[in-house]
Every structure is written in C-alpha cells, then in structure tokens.
Amino acid sequence: MRKRSVGINVRVSVTEKRKMTLMAKRCGLSLSEYLRQRALGYEPGGHPPKEVFDVLDKLDDIAERCSAWDETDIIAQTDRMRDLLIGSN
Template identity: 40%
Template structure:
C-alpha cells in the first residue's frame, strides 16, 4: 500500500484594514516577536501571544540578580 503525499502548501487569507490598523497590528506583532501573519493567525485561533521584554529590561534584570547574589559591602552593612 502506497501512502499519498499530502499537499501542505499555505493558503493566503486577505482582508481589508486601514493604515492605522495595519500599523497597530505590525507594532503589536513586533513586540511579541512575531510576524504580522503569524500574529493574526494565532489571535484568530484563540491564542494570546505575550509581549517579549526589551533587551534593556533583560540587562537590568541580570544586573539586579547579580547585585542580590553578591555579599553586601561594608558601607551597606553599616547603614543597616
């Protein structure tokens, strides 16, 4: 018995939107780390993508964790 190959080509869906709506979709999709089409598809299927924190936040978080893990300086101990 020979299995048939299934055609897995993507099908396009097109819809009208204003320039303002397109800019908003593009902006939100970028904040989630997704392309516009992928963002719209996920939203249409009921998934709510989460935004990705900017790099500056990640750097700040790492520095804060490093500070909390390091022993306190003598000046900090005196103030406490």
Template identity: 95%
Template sequence: MRKRSVGINVRVSVTEKRKMTLMAKRCGLSLSEYLRQRALGYEPGGIYPRR
C-alpha cells in the same frame, strides 16, 4: 517543508496595520503569526499596551 499554502487577503487602514504590526512585534511574532493566533482564539504572549 512549509505546511501553509493558502492565503487570505484582508484590507485594513494604514493605522490598523501599524497597530497590528506593533502588537506582533511586542509579542515577538511575525504579523502573519500574530493574526493567525488571534483569529484562532489564542492570546499571544508579550507586552500589551495599557488600555
């Protein structure tokens, strides 16, 4: 049974979504799970791009 039942809508640019989707994929997470972890202060594991 799913515990999460409330949604949050956020507007982003195409470029921002593309970057977030790529970061989530690199961490092996869905976009929702990646954003959830980042918002809660966690740093998801995975390969991060060089800065």
C-alpha cells in the same frame, strides 16, 4: 513542503496595520503569526523589551557581589523584582 499554502487577503487601514504590526512586535512574532494566533483564538503574550533583561542581569551581578550575610535577603529581593518585571512562573 510548506503546510500553509492558502492565503487570506484582508484590507485594513494604514493605522490598523501599524497597530497590528506593533502588537506583533511586542509579542516577538511576525505579523502573519500574530494574526494567525489571534484568529485561532490564542492571545499571544507580550515580549519584554531587552532593557528588562539588562536590568535583571545587573540585579544578579549585584546579588553575587554582596557579602555572604546579606546574600539570602538580597537574592530574595532580586527575585521579587524579577517577578514584578516579568512575572512569576
């Protein structure tokens, strides 16, 4: 059985709904989950686009193909780029 059984209806303009839907998509959430989190005081984080992960995969591939004497420096550089793209953990 679903825990969430009570609905809340809110009227918004078409523009507002588009903006909310876009923000939810950027966070990788459904519109309902995005609105639920925002209403409960959470600030959902953004979800990087697929292209960011494609770039990271390519950077890893480049680092693996470099000669051994450059590997440490190149890995350090790719780690810095990764941090710039998606932030450090």
